[in-house]
Amino acid sequence: MSDSQIVVVDLDVSAADAPAVAERVRQWLLDEQIIVDEAESDWRDVDRAGPGWRATTEPGVGGASPDGIGATVGPHVHLPAENIGSSARCPVCGALVDSGAWVELASPVFTEWIEGSGVDRVPCPSCGAGHRTHGWLWDDGEPWALGFLGLTFWNWPELSDDFLARLRHNLDGHETCVINVHL
Ligand SMILES: [Zn+2]
Structure with missing residues:
Protein backbone atom coordinates (compact mmCIF):
# COMPACT_ATOMS: atom_id res chain seq x y z
CA MET A 1 0.00 0.00 0.00
CA SER A 2 1.30 3.44 -0.85
CA ASP A 3 1.22 6.38 1.49
CA SER A 4 0.00 9.88 0.96
CA GLN A 5 0.84 13.00 2.87
CA ILE A 6 -0.51 16.50 3.08
CA VAL A 7 2.41 18.77 3.99
CA VAL A 8 1.66 22.28 5.22
CA VAL A 9 4.84 24.36 4.98
CA ASP A 10 5.19 27.56 7.02
CA LEU A 11 6.70 29.97 4.49
CA ASP A 12 7.53 32.78 6.90
CA VAL A 13 8.86 31.29 10.15
CA SER A 14 12.56 31.83 10.86
CA ALA A 15 14.99 29.05 11.71
CA ALA A 16 15.28 30.48 15.22
CA ASP A 17 11.52 30.60 15.85
CA ALA A 18 10.58 27.28 14.22
CA PRO A 19 11.05 24.98 17.28
CA ALA A 20 8.88 27.16 19.55
CA VAL A 21 6.18 27.59 16.92
CA ALA A 22 6.17 23.83 16.31
CA GLU A 23 5.70 23.11 20.01
CA ARG A 24 2.89 25.65 20.29
CA VAL A 25 1.05 24.21 17.27
CA ARG A 26 1.47 20.72 18.68
CA GLN A 27 -0.11 21.84 21.96
CA TRP A 28 -3.04 23.37 20.04
CA LEU A 29 -3.52 20.10 18.08
CA LEU A 30 -3.47 18.20 21.39
CA ASP A 31 -5.96 20.61 22.98
CA GLU A 32 -8.27 20.09 19.99
CA GLN A 33 -7.74 16.30 20.27
CA ILE A 34 -6.69 16.23 16.63
CA ILE A 35 -3.70 14.27 17.89
CA VAL A 36 -3.29 12.31 21.11
CA ASP A 37 -0.45 12.56 23.57
CA GLU A 38 1.29 9.27 24.01
CA ALA A 39 4.36 8.92 26.17
CA GLU A 40 6.20 7.04 23.48
CA SER A 41 5.33 9.36 20.64
CA ASP A 42 7.74 11.98 19.45
CA TRP A 43 6.55 15.13 17.72
CA ARG A 44 9.46 15.02 15.36
CA ASP A 45 8.24 11.62 14.40
CA VAL A 46 4.46 11.21 14.16
CA ASP A 47 1.71 11.76 16.73
CA ARG A 48 -1.31 9.51 16.27
CA ALA A 49 -4.61 11.05 15.12
CA GLY A 50 -7.07 11.71 17.93
CA PRO A 51 -10.89 11.72 18.12
CA GLY A 52 -11.03 15.35 17.00
CA TRP A 53 -9.55 14.69 13.53
CA ARG A 54 -12.87 15.26 11.75
CA ALA A 55 -12.64 18.93 12.69
CA THR A 56 -9.86 19.20 10.10
CA THR A 57 -12.05 18.21 7.16
CA GLU A 58 -15.24 19.41 5.51
CA PRO A 59 -18.33 18.33 7.47
CA GLY A 60 -19.54 14.88 6.52
CA VAL A 61 -16.19 13.39 5.60
CA GLY A 62 -16.26 9.88 7.00
CA GLY A 63 -14.01 6.90 6.78
CA ALA A 64 -11.42 5.41 9.04
CA SER A 65 -9.18 7.52 11.23
CA PRO A 66 -6.15 8.93 9.44
CA ASP A 67 -2.69 7.96 10.69
CA GLY A 68 -1.16 10.97 12.38
CA ILE A 69 0.73 14.23 12.16
CA GLY A 70 4.46 14.83 12.24
CA ALA A 71 6.61 17.95 12.11
CA THR A 72 9.80 18.67 10.25
CA VAL A 73 11.74 21.38 12.08
CA GLY A 74 14.80 22.89 10.44
CA PRO A 75 15.70 23.77 6.85
CA HIS A 76 14.03 21.32 4.52
CA VAL A 77 13.14 20.96 0.85
CA HIS A 78 9.49 19.87 0.81
CA LEU A 79 8.82 18.06 -2.46
CA PRO A 80 5.78 16.26 -3.88
CA ALA A 81 7.54 12.93 -4.66
CA GLU A 82 5.39 11.11 -7.24
CA ASN A 83 3.09 14.11 -7.60
CA ILE A 84 5.74 16.12 -9.43
CA GLY A 85 4.37 17.83 -12.55
CA SER A 86 5.81 17.60 -16.04
CA ASP A 139 -0.21 22.92 -13.85
CA ASP A 140 -0.24 19.13 -13.61
CA GLY A 141 1.55 18.60 -10.31
CA GLU A 142 2.01 19.81 -6.77
CA PRO A 143 4.23 22.68 -5.64
CA TRP A 144 7.65 22.49 -3.98
CA ALA A 145 8.54 24.69 -1.02
CA LEU A 146 11.47 25.50 1.24
CA GLY A 147 10.78 26.13 4.90
CA PHE A 148 11.94 25.74 8.49
CA LEU A 149 8.69 24.13 9.66
CA GLY A 150 6.52 21.63 7.84
CA LEU A 151 3.56 19.74 9.28
CA THR A 152 2.96 16.36 7.68
CA PHE A 153 -0.53 14.84 7.82
CA TRP A 154 -0.11 11.12 7.09
CA ASN A 155 -2.81 9.37 5.05
CA TRP A 156 -5.18 12.19 5.92
CA PRO A 157 -8.32 13.37 4.06
CA GLU A 158 -8.35 16.79 2.41
CA LEU A 159 -8.05 19.63 4.93
CA SER A 160 -10.89 22.14 5.00
CA ASP A 161 -10.32 25.84 4.32
CA ASP A 162 -11.63 26.55 7.80
CA PHE A 163 -9.05 24.29 9.43
CA LEU A 164 -6.23 25.67 7.30
CA ALA A 165 -7.24 29.20 8.37
CA ARG A 166 -7.15 28.16 12.04
CA LEU A 167 -3.81 26.45 11.51
CA ARG A 168 -2.37 29.61 9.91
CA HIS A 169 -3.65 31.62 12.87
CA ASN A 170 -1.70 29.29 15.17
CA LEU A 171 1.36 29.75 12.96
CA ASP A 172 1.40 33.45 13.89
CA GLY A 173 -0.64 34.25 10.76
CA HIS A 174 2.14 33.06 8.47
CA GLU A 175 1.58 32.20 4.83
CA THR A 176 1.58 28.49 4.10
CA CYS A 177 2.02 26.21 1.11
CA VAL A 178 0.02 22.99 0.97
CA ILE A 179 1.66 20.08 -0.87
CA ASN A 180 -0.22 16.89 -1.63
CA VAL A 181 2.48 14.23 -1.62
CA HIS A 182 2.21 10.72 -2.96
CA LEU A 183 5.01 8.38 -1.94
ZN1 LIG B 1 10.02 34.01 -16.51
Whole structure:
Protein backbone atom coordinates (compact mmCIF):
# COMPACT_ATOMS: atom_id res chain seq x y z
CA MET A 1 0.00 0.00 0.00
CA SER A 2 1.30 3.44 -0.85
CA ASP A 3 1.22 6.38 1.49
CA SER A 4 0.00 9.88 0.96
CA GLN A 5 0.84 13.00 2.87
CA ILE A 6 -0.51 16.50 3.08
CA VAL A 7 2.41 18.77 3.99
CA VAL A 8 1.66 22.28 5.22
CA VAL A 9 4.84 24.36 4.98
CA ASP A 10 5.19 27.56 7.02
CA LEU A 11 6.70 29.97 4.49
CA ASP A 12 7.53 32.78 6.90
CA VAL A 13 8.86 31.29 10.15
CA SER A 14 12.56 31.83 10.86
CA ALA A 15 14.99 29.05 11.71
CA ALA A 16 15.28 30.48 15.22
CA ASP A 17 11.52 30.60 15.85
CA ALA A 18 10.58 27.28 14.22
CA PRO A 19 11.05 24.98 17.28
CA ALA A 20 8.88 27.16 19.55
CA VAL A 21 6.18 27.59 16.92
CA ALA A 22 6.17 23.83 16.31
CA GLU A 23 5.70 23.11 20.01
CA ARG A 24 2.89 25.65 20.29
CA VAL A 25 1.05 24.21 17.27
CA ARG A 26 1.47 20.72 18.68
CA GLN A 27 -0.11 21.84 21.96
CA TRP A 28 -3.04 23.37 20.04
CA LEU A 29 -3.52 20.10 18.08
CA LEU A 30 -3.47 18.20 21.39
CA ASP A 31 -5.96 20.61 22.98
CA GLU A 32 -8.27 20.09 19.99
CA GLN A 33 -7.74 16.30 20.27
CA ILE A 34 -6.69 16.23 16.63
CA ILE A 35 -3.70 14.27 17.89
CA VAL A 36 -3.29 12.31 21.11
CA ASP A 37 -0.45 12.56 23.57
CA GLU A 38 1.29 9.27 24.01
CA ALA A 39 4.36 8.92 26.17
CA GLU A 40 6.20 7.04 23.48
CA SER A 41 5.33 9.36 20.64
CA ASP A 42 7.74 11.98 19.45
CA TRP A 43 6.55 15.13 17.72
CA ARG A 44 9.46 15.02 15.36
CA ASP A 45 8.24 11.62 14.40
CA VAL A 46 4.46 11.21 14.16
CA ASP A 47 1.71 11.76 16.73
CA ARG A 48 -1.31 9.51 16.27
CA ALA A 49 -4.61 11.05 15.12
CA GLY A 50 -7.07 11.71 17.93
CA PRO A 51 -10.89 11.72 18.12
CA GLY A 52 -11.03 15.35 17.00
CA TRP A 53 -9.55 14.69 13.53
CA ARG A 54 -12.87 15.26 11.75
CA ALA A 55 -12.64 18.93 12.69
CA THR A 56 -9.86 19.20 10.10
CA THR A 57 -12.05 18.21 7.16
CA GLU A 58 -15.24 19.41 5.51
CA PRO A 59 -18.33 18.33 7.47
CA GLY A 60 -19.54 14.88 6.52
CA VAL A 61 -16.19 13.39 5.60
CA GLY A 62 -16.26 9.88 7.00
CA GLY A 63 -14.01 6.90 6.78
CA ALA A 64 -11.42 5.41 9.04
CA SER A 65 -9.18 7.52 11.23
CA PRO A 66 -6.15 8.93 9.44
CA ASP A 67 -2.69 7.96 10.69
CA GLY A 68 -1.16 10.97 12.38
CA ILE A 69 0.73 14.23 12.16
CA GLY A 70 4.46 14.83 12.24
CA ALA A 71 6.61 17.95 12.11
CA THR A 72 9.80 18.67 10.25
CA VAL A 73 11.74 21.38 12.08
CA GLY A 74 14.80 22.89 10.44
CA PRO A 75 15.70 23.77 6.85
CA HIS A 76 14.03 21.32 4.52
CA VAL A 77 13.14 20.96 0.85
CA HIS A 78 9.49 19.87 0.81
CA LEU A 79 8.82 18.06 -2.46
CA PRO A 80 5.78 16.26 -3.88
CA ALA A 81 7.54 12.93 -4.66
CA GLU A 82 5.39 11.11 -7.24
CA ASN A 83 3.09 14.11 -7.60
CA ILE A 84 5.74 16.12 -9.43
CA GLY A 85 4.37 17.83 -12.55
CA SER A 86 5.81 17.60 -16.04
CA SER A 87 6.87 21.25 -16.10
CA ALA A 88 7.05 24.34 -13.92
CA ARG A 89 5.63 27.64 -15.15
CA CYS A 90 7.22 31.02 -14.43
CA PRO A 91 4.61 33.19 -12.69
CA VAL A 92 5.94 36.30 -14.46
CA CYS A 93 6.52 35.39 -18.12
CA GLY A 94 4.71 32.05 -18.28
CA ALA A 95 7.70 30.15 -19.64
CA LEU A 96 7.48 26.41 -19.13
CA VAL A 97 10.54 24.68 -17.72
CA ASP A 98 10.66 20.90 -18.03
CA SER A 99 10.64 19.31 -14.57
CA GLY A 100 14.07 17.73 -15.03
CA ALA A 101 15.58 21.04 -16.11
CA TRP A 102 13.81 22.85 -13.27
CA VAL A 103 15.21 20.45 -10.67
CA GLU A 104 18.68 20.98 -12.15
CA LEU A 105 18.16 24.74 -11.96
CA ALA A 106 16.85 24.61 -8.40
CA SER A 107 19.23 22.05 -6.89
CA PRO A 108 22.17 24.43 -6.27
CA VAL A 109 19.73 26.95 -4.78
CA PHE A 110 18.40 24.25 -2.43
CA THR A 111 21.92 23.20 -1.43
CA GLU A 112 23.05 26.73 -0.59
CA TRP A 113 19.81 27.48 1.25
CA ILE A 114 20.07 24.27 3.33
CA GLU A 115 23.65 25.21 4.19
CA GLY A 116 22.46 28.65 5.29
CA SER A 117 24.53 30.53 2.71
CA GLY A 118 21.88 31.17 0.07
CA VAL A 119 18.41 32.59 -0.43
CA ASP A 120 15.26 30.83 -1.61
CA ARG A 121 15.27 32.24 -5.13
CA VAL A 122 15.04 30.13 -8.28
CA PRO A 123 15.64 32.28 -11.37
CA CYS A 124 13.59 31.88 -14.55
CA PRO A 125 15.88 30.92 -17.47
CA SER A 126 13.61 32.84 -19.83
CA CYS A 127 12.98 36.24 -18.22
CA GLY A 128 15.51 36.16 -15.39
CA ALA A 129 12.97 36.89 -12.66
CA GLY A 130 13.68 35.06 -9.42
CA HIS A 131 10.93 33.36 -7.47
CA ARG A 132 10.80 31.59 -4.17
CA THR A 133 10.52 27.87 -4.78
CA HIS A 134 6.81 27.73 -3.95
CA GLY A 135 6.12 30.57 -6.41
CA TRP A 136 6.73 28.32 -9.43
CA LEU A 137 3.43 27.03 -10.82
CA TRP A 138 2.85 23.36 -11.63
CA ASP A 139 -0.21 22.92 -13.85
CA ASP A 140 -0.24 19.13 -13.61
CA GLY A 141 1.55 18.60 -10.31
CA GLU A 142 2.01 19.81 -6.77
CA PRO A 143 4.23 22.68 -5.64
CA TRP A 144 7.65 22.49 -3.98
CA ALA A 145 8.54 24.69 -1.02
CA LEU A 146 11.47 25.50 1.24
CA GLY A 147 10.78 26.13 4.90
CA PHE A 148 11.94 25.74 8.49
CA LEU A 149 8.69 24.13 9.66
CA GLY A 150 6.52 21.63 7.84
CA LEU A 151 3.56 19.74 9.28
CA THR A 152 2.96 16.36 7.68
CA PHE A 153 -0.53 14.84 7.82
CA TRP A 154 -0.11 11.12 7.09
CA ASN A 155 -2.81 9.37 5.05
CA TRP A 156 -5.18 12.19 5.92
CA PRO A 157 -8.32 13.37 4.06
CA GLU A 158 -8.35 16.79 2.41
CA LEU A 159 -8.05 19.63 4.93
CA SER A 160 -10.89 22.14 5.00
CA ASP A 161 -10.32 25.84 4.32
CA ASP A 162 -11.63 26.55 7.80
CA PHE A 163 -9.05 24.29 9.43
CA LEU A 164 -6.23 25.67 7.30
CA ALA A 165 -7.24 29.20 8.37
CA ARG A 166 -7.15 28.16 12.04
CA LEU A 167 -3.81 26.45 11.51
CA ARG A 168 -2.37 29.61 9.91
CA HIS A 169 -3.65 31.62 12.87
CA ASN A 170 -1.70 29.29 15.17
CA LEU A 171 1.36 29.75 12.96
CA ASP A 172 1.40 33.45 13.89
CA GLY A 173 -0.64 34.25 10.76
CA HIS A 174 2.14 33.06 8.47
CA GLU A 175 1.58 32.20 4.83
CA THR A 176 1.58 28.49 4.10
CA CYS A 177 2.02 26.21 1.11
CA VAL A 178 0.02 22.99 0.97
CA ILE A 179 1.66 20.08 -0.87
CA ASN A 180 -0.22 16.89 -1.63
CA VAL A 181 2.48 14.23 -1.62
CA HIS A 182 2.21 10.72 -2.96
CA LEU A 183 5.01 8.38 -1.94
ZN1 LIG B 1 10.02 34.01 -16.51
